[in-house]
Amino acid sequence: MKQLPIVIGSLNIGFLQTLKLFFVTLIGSFPLGLIIAFGSMSRFAPVKYISKLFVWIIRGTPLMLQMMIIYYFPGLVLHNNIWGSGEMGRFLAASVSFIINYSCYFSEIYRGGIQSIPIGQEEAGLVLGMTKSQIFFKVTLLQMIKRIVPPISNEIITLVKDTSLARIIALQEIIWAGQSFLKGSHGISGAIWPLFFTMIYYLVFSGILTVLLGKLEKKLNYFR
Amino acid sequence: MSILEVKNISKSFENTKVLKDINFTLEKGEVLSIIGSSGSGKTTLLRCLNFLERPDRGIIKVNDEILFNSEDPNTLKEAEIRKKRLHFGLVFQSFNLFPQYTALENVMLAKQLLAKQLPEYKTDKKDILNDIKNQAEELLIQMGLHDRMSNYPHQLSGGQCQRVAIARALALKPDILCFDEPTSALDPELTGEVLKVIKKLSEQNTTMIIVTHEMSFAKDVSNQVIFMDDGYVLECGKPSQIFDNPANERTRQFLSHYNQ
Ligand SMILES: Nc1ncnc2c1ncn2[C@@H]1O[C@H](COP(=O)(O)OP(=O)(O)OP(=O)(O)O)[C@@H](O)[C@H]1O
Ligand SMILES: [Mg+2]
Numbered sequence: 001m002k003q004l005p006i007v008i009g010s011l012n013i014g015f016l017q018t019l020k021l022f023f024v025t026l027i028g029s030f031p032l033g034l035i036i037a038f039g040s041m042s043r044f045a046p047v048k049y050i051s052k053l054f055v056w057i058i059r060g061t062p063l064m065l066q067m068m069i070i071y072y073f074p075g076l077v078l079h080n081n082i083w084g085s086g087e088m089g090r091f092l093a094a095s096v097s098f099i100i101n102y103s104c105y106f107s108e109i110y111r112g113g114i115q116s117i118p119i120g121q122e123e124a125g126l127v128l129g130m131t132k133s134q135i136f137f138k139v140t141l142l143q144m145i146k147r148i149v150p151p152i153s154n155e156i157i158t159l160v161k162d163t164s165l166a167r168i169i170a171l172q173e174i175i176w177a178g179q180s181f182l183k184g185s186h187g188i189s190g191a192i193w194p195l196f197f198t199m200i201y202y203l204v205f206s207g208i209l210t211v212l213l214g215k216l217e218k219k220l221n222y223f224r
Numbered sequence: 225m226s227i228l229e230v231k232n233i234s235k236s237f238e239n240t241k242v243l244k245d246i247n248f249t250l251e252k253g254e255v256l257s258i259i260g261s262s263g264s265g266k267t268t269l270l271r272c273l274n275f276l277e278r279p280d281r282g283i284i285k286v287n288d289e290i291l292f293n294s295e296d297p298n299t300l301k302e303a304e305i306r307k308k309r310l311h312f313g314l315v316f317q318s319f320n321l322f323p324q325y326t327a328l329e330n331v332m333l334a335k336q337l338l339a340k341q342l343p344e345y346k347t348d349k350k351d352i353l354n355d356i357k358n359q360a361e362e363l364l365i366q367m368g369l370h371d372r373m374s375n376y377p378h379q380l381s382g383g384q385c386q387r388v389a390i391a392r393a394l395a396l397k398p399d400i401l402c403f404d405e406p407t408s409a410l411d412p413e414l415t416g417e418v419l420k421v422i423k424k425l426s427e428q429n430t431t432m433i434i435v436t437h438e439m440s441f442a443k444d445v446s447n448q449v450i451f452m453d454d455g456y457v458l459e460c461g462k463p464s465q466i467f468d469n470p471a472n473e474r475t476r477q478f479l480s481h482y483n484q
Binding site for chain 1: 274333392
C-alpha cells in the first residue's frame, strides 16, 4: 500500500507531460492547419501542389516514424542536435512532430469546411456591399466552425491517445511513467498495475473532452 | 433621363458567348421583366448588373453615372465596384439567407456593417443602431412577417425565407432591385405570397428587374418586357405587345409553351 502514492505521484508527473504535449499540439496546429488549408486551395499552382504533396506525405506515413526522423536526423546526420539534450529536447522534437502531423489532418478538415459553404452565401454578402473579410468573419466563419466541430472533435480525442507515441523517443509521458514500474523504479519492479492506472487517466480526460466538445456541438445547433 | 442604361453588354465563359450585345434602358419606378428559355443568359445578365460577373464589354449607367465601362480601367477596381453594387439589390432564386442569423438580423447585418464607416458612428452609435432596427422591423412587417422576426431561416417556409430575402435587399435602399426567378424554388402554393409582395412593391413605384417564368405575373406587373434568346435581346416592348402580339417567331414559339 505504500507503493500507491509513489505510483500516483509518478503517473501525475507523466500525465502533466502528456497534457503539455496535447495542448501545445492543438495551439500550434489549429492556425498552422489553416495556413496549409489556404495553401492547398491557392490559385497559385506551385503553392497548391506543394501543399498537397506535403499533406500527402505527412498523412501517408506514421506519426511515430516522423517523430523519430525529426528527433534523430539533425544529430545523427547533420551532426547538430538542434533539440538539445534531455527531456526538454525530446519535448520540443515531439511537439514539432505532432504540430506538423496534426496541422495536415486539420487542414483537410478546414478545407472541407470552407468548400462546403455554398457560394451563394458569399454572393449574398457581396451584393449587400460587404467586403471579403466582413463576409468571412460575419457570414462564413461560424457556418464553417459548425461543420468542422464534429470531425475536429474526433481528431482531438485521437490526439489524447496519440500523445503516447512520444514514448518512442523516450518522452516521459504517462505511459513511460507507468512502464517504468515494470522495469523497476522507486524500488518497485515487475508491477503491471500502474499501466492499468494510466487507463483511468486517459478515460477521464477523453471523457471530459467528449462532454465539452459535445456541448459545443449542441450550442451550434441553433441554426442549420 | 433613364435610371438605368445598359449598353452593348457582352460576356463569355471560356469560349461560349453567353451575352451578345445587350442593350436596354429602364425608367425610374418602372418594372422590367426578362423572360426567355433556359440558358438564354438571364441570370448572367442580372449577375453582371450586380457585378458578380464582369462583362467583357459594355457600359452600365445608373442615374447618368457610369458605373462600369469596359474601356475605362478606373471603373473596374474592386473597391469601387463594392460601392457601386449598392445601386443594385439582388434577390436569389435560392434565397441565400444567412442561416446563423434571425430574420431580423439578416435584414440588419449589411446596414450595421456599413454604418460602422459613418463618421458619426462612434458618437451616435445607439441611435444609429436603433434606426437600423426600426427600419428592418418595418420592412419585415411590410413583408407580412411581423411574427417571424426572431425566427432562424430553417424555421421558416420557403415563401417566408424569400420575403425575408426581399426585405434584406430593400434595407439598403437600392436604386434597382433585381429578382432572379424569385419563386422557382417554391412550392406552387407559396408562390402567390411572394408575388403579392413584389406586386405591392411595384405599386409603391419600386424600380425592379424581374427574371421570371411566371408569364401571367410578368404581364400583370411589368411596364416593359424583354425576351432573351441565346444571349440576344430578341424583343423588347410593352407587356401587351410581347404577350399578345409578339413580332418575333422565337418569342411566339417560346410563349406557346405557356399558353397550353
Ligand atoms: N460560371 C459559368 N461558367 C461557364 N458557363 C456558364 C457559367 N454561368 C453560366 N454559364 C452558361 O451560360 C449560359 C447562360 O446561363 P444563365 O444561367 O445566364 O441562363 P438563364 O437564362 O438564367 O437560364 P435559366 O432559365 O435556366 O436560369 C448557359 O449556357 C450556362 O451554361
Ligand atoms: Mg437563371
